[in-house]
Amino acid sequence: MKQITKTILAAFAVTALIPMAAMAAGQDSKNQGYLVDAPGSVIVMNSTGLCWQSSEWTPSRSVDSCGRPITSVAAPAPVLAAALPVEAKPQAQSQKISFSGDALFAFDSAELKPEGKTMLDGLVRQIDGATYDSIVATGHTDRFGSNEYNQRLSERRAQSVKEYLISKNVQASRIDAEGTGESQPMTKAGNCQGEKSVKVVACLQPDRRVDVELTGAKTVVRTL
Structure with a gap:
């Protein structure tokens, strides 16, 4: 009887793993690093709209919809005000x-x-x-x-x-x-001598x- 029970449990475990394996296999490669729904194409989000990251998440696997890592943006060069032309004072004639x-x-x-x-x-x-x-x-x-x-x-x-x-x-x-x-x-010198x-x-x-x-x-x- 115990042997029959073990066999049934093993069969059940294998059956349970099949959908999970299919989910992993079917997950869109571009969504790797995030928890996805059963078909593997939609990233799961929490109640605040943030994506759930899996243990495989790395910055290189971030997607636009979940926000890419912020990169430093160089501050724009200060715009120098054009020097006003200095009006030359008229020379006395x-x-x-x-x-x-x-x-x-x-x-x-x-x-x-x-x-x-x-x-x-x-x-x-x-x-x-x-x-x-x-x-x-x-x-x-x-x-x-x-x-x-x-x-x-x-x-x-x-x-x-x-x-x-x-x-x-x-x-x-x-x-x-x-x-x-x-x-x-x-x-001139030399003239009028x-x-x-x-x-x-x-x-x-x-x-x-x-x-x-x-x-x-x-x-x-x-x-x-």
């Missing part, structure tokens, strides 16, 4: 007008001649329509005479021009006067001048 010393003054003199005043009147009319920051009158002489004498003469001539412009209502606080003597000639003579003095005429420079001029002044 300047204009220099040269007046012949012979036209403004008598020889070896710092007193303006009538025709010299007429020339400066034309400058005053141009300044009246110009925008500027400052005016500098610079006197120059030729090489005849001592350095000290020529320096004083150039300064006196520049001062005469300054005072005349002020007398014509040009703003005094914006005018300056200076002299350079014979240090900045217009003629020889001792003092009418010919050489005439050759050096470009060196005897007064330059009037407007700094920050925004309206071009015509050269007189």
Whole structure:
């Protein structure tokens, strides 16, 4: 009787294992690592909607429906704000007008001649329509005479021009006067050679001048 019972139990055990083996064999390979239903195609989930993982689960066997393992995502590179273009400040313009010393003054003199005043009147009319920051009158002489004498003469001539412009209502606080003597000639070395003579003095005429420079001029002044 016992032998019959053992035989029946063994047969029952074999019969019970057949569906389980069929389930394992029939389980979809893509669902390996999860508990599945009897056909082996639907993953079993708990009450919160999470998939039941089996002991064979590994990250490589995870499926999309159950959520793949989270991989680190590189933070996007910070977007650098484009540098605003730096607006270049407009550079102050300047204009220099040269007046012949012979036209403004008598020889070896710092007193303006009538025709010299007429020339400066034309400058005053141009300044009246110009925008500027400052005016500098610079006197120059030729090489005849001592350095000290020529320096004083150039300064006196520049001062005469300054005072005349002020007398014509040009703003005094914006005018300056200076002299350079014979240090900045217009003629080149080797020109006008020889001792003092009418010919050489005439050759050096470009060196005897007064330059009037407007700094920050925004309206071009015509050269007189």
